[in-house]
Amino acid sequence: MPDPVITVLHSGDRPKHLPRARYATDDELADALPGTEVLLVWEFTSTALRAAWPAADALRWVHTASAGVDRMIFPGMVESDVLLTNSRGVFDTPIAEYVLGLVIAMAKDLPGTLAQQGRRQWRHRETERVAGRRAVVVGSGPIGRATAALLGAVGMRVELVGRRGGDGAHPFDALPGLLPSAEWLVLAAPLTDATRGLLDAAALAALPDGARVVNVGRGALVVQDDLVAALESGRLGGAALDVFEAEPLPADSPLWTLPGVIVSPHMSGDVLGWRDELEALFSDNLDRYRSGRPLRNVVDKTLGFVTAGGTP
Numbered sequence: 396m397p398d399p400v401i402t403v404l405h406s407g408d409r410p411k412h413l414p415r416a417r418y419a420t421d422d423e424l425a426d427a428l429p430g431t432e433v434l435l436v437w438e439f440t441s442t443a444l445r446a447a448w449p450a451a452d453a454l455r456w457v458h459t460a461s462a463g464v465d466r467m468i469f470p471g472m473v474e475s476d477v478l479l480t481n482s483r484g485v486f487d488t489p490i491a492e493y494v495l496g497l498v499i500a501m502a503k504d505l506p507g508t509l510a511q512q513g514r515r516q517w518r519h520r521e522t523e524r525v526a527g528r529r530a531v532v533v534g535s536g537p538i539g540r541a542t543a544a545l546l547g548a549v550g551m552r553v554e555l556v557g558r559r560g561g562d563g564a565h566p567f568d569a570l571p572g573l574l575p576s577a578e579w580l581v582l583a584a585p586l587t588d589a590t591r592g593l594l595d596a597a598a599l600a601a602l603p604d605g606a607r608v609v610n611v612g613r614g615a616l617v618v619q620d621d622l623v624a625a626l627e628s629g630r631l632g633g634a635a636l637d638v639f640e641a642e643p644l645p646a647d648s649p650l651w652t653l654p655g656v657i658v659s660p661h662m663s664g665d666v667l668g669w670r671d672e673l674e675a676l677f678s679d680n681l682d683r684y685r686s687g688r689p690l691r692n693v694v695d696k697t698l699g700f701v702t703a704g705g706t707p
Contacts, residue, residue: 399432399684400453406438410674414681425450433684435677436460436467440642440661445469451477456684460673462486462538462664463613464694465586472696479694480680483537483701485672486664490611491541493663494581497609497635498546499525506657526550531577533593534584534612535564536700542583542611551579558589558698574601579609586613587699596621605632607655611663614639619650626653637663 401416403409404424413435419427421443428434428450436444439461448471456478459467464481472479500506502523511518528551532543535557543553554573560566565573567589574580580602584590594608595618602608608631610617619640625631633655639648642661650656680690695702 399455400430401433401435401681402427402431403435403437404441404443406441408437408670410435410437410670410677412674413678428452428454432456433681434458437673439463440466442466445471448472456480456690458482458677458680460677462536463585464699465613465615467694468696468699478690479696480690480692481694481701482673482676483692485669485676487537487541489666489669490538490583490664491545493637494542494583494609494611495545495549497657498530498551498579498607499549501607501633501635501655501657502528527552528578529576530554530579530581531556531570531573532581532583533570533590533616534582535560535562536583536585538611539581539583542581546579546581571598571601574598575603577602577606579607582608582610582612582616584612584616585700586615591615592618594618594622596624599625599631602631604630607632608634608636610634611637614642623649623653626650626656631655633657635659637661 403416403418405418406420409418417427421441424443425447428447430453432453432455434454434457436457436459439459444467454477457467458480460482462481462483464479467479502525504520504522526549530546530551531554532539533556535555539555543555547553555564556567556570556573557564558567582594593616599621622634626634635657636650637659638661644650644658650658683690692701694700
């Protein structure tokens with residue numbers, strides 16, 4: 396069987412150890428797709444595939460170097476026989492560690508300590524306990540479960556919420572009943588029709604005074620204007636946001652300067668060596684593809700995420 400024609404969609408940062416492939420940026424993708432059998436979406440923030448889709452005359456498999464696949468879900472893809480896989484498993488522990496770091500940083504006011512150090516200001520304060528606090532983690536996939544496990548390891552009381560519940564998780568429709576006692580709300584869910592805008596004014600109003608929000612899922616899980624209003628009112632204790640409706644976050648966004656807010660540039664899963672892990676996962680799947688074996692991390696395109704097993 397001849398090797399498949401592989402195209403890599405990139406933005407300048409290319410994989411280092413892949414076999415011979417075509418390389419294309421967003422503007423070049425439509426010209427590179429004809430004859431392409433395998434597409435590696437290395438630039439995971441790209442939405443170019445949707446526009447270039449009519450040129451995909453031989454495409455059989457798309458792999459994205461991300462856990463979220465919302466940018467790959469559009470009618471042409473969903474209705475086709477093209478397999479879609481993601482990079483589930485690479486980011487679970489790094490993102491969970493990042494969330495734990497954010498929780499501790501906010502509870503212990505590390506941003507305030509660093510700001511005062513920069514001013515050479517000595518001002519004693521008291522900080523909060525983490526152990527015993529109630530956290531609700533929305534998203535019961537590998538990232539959400541890894542996050543819940545780490546938060547539980549430092550003594551937090553964690554409730555996990557997933558699409559259907561089960562295996563220790565509440566079903567999604569239980570979330571409204573959990574919000575009033577959620578001192579920490581962590582969003583680690585995929586972006587689907589069911590989760591888009593889940594944290595709106597009503598959900599924010601249900602949180603207890605002083606609650607904090609951490610979003611490492613997708614920006615559109617949150618109605619950003621509603622979050623800004625809740626923060627400006629002083630009801631929320633703060634927020635740590637790694638993802639946003641528009642990225643990069645515009646310079647005039649009030650989130651940059653609101654008290655108690657930590658802004659990071661979509662980096663919660665990016666640790667030293669992460670690109671090597673992404674390449675290794677794709678290479679393993681490419682070996683499977685060539686030999687006709689089931690691929691890892693096959694996405695259910697109607698749901699927008701990998702279901703149990705992740706094989707067709």
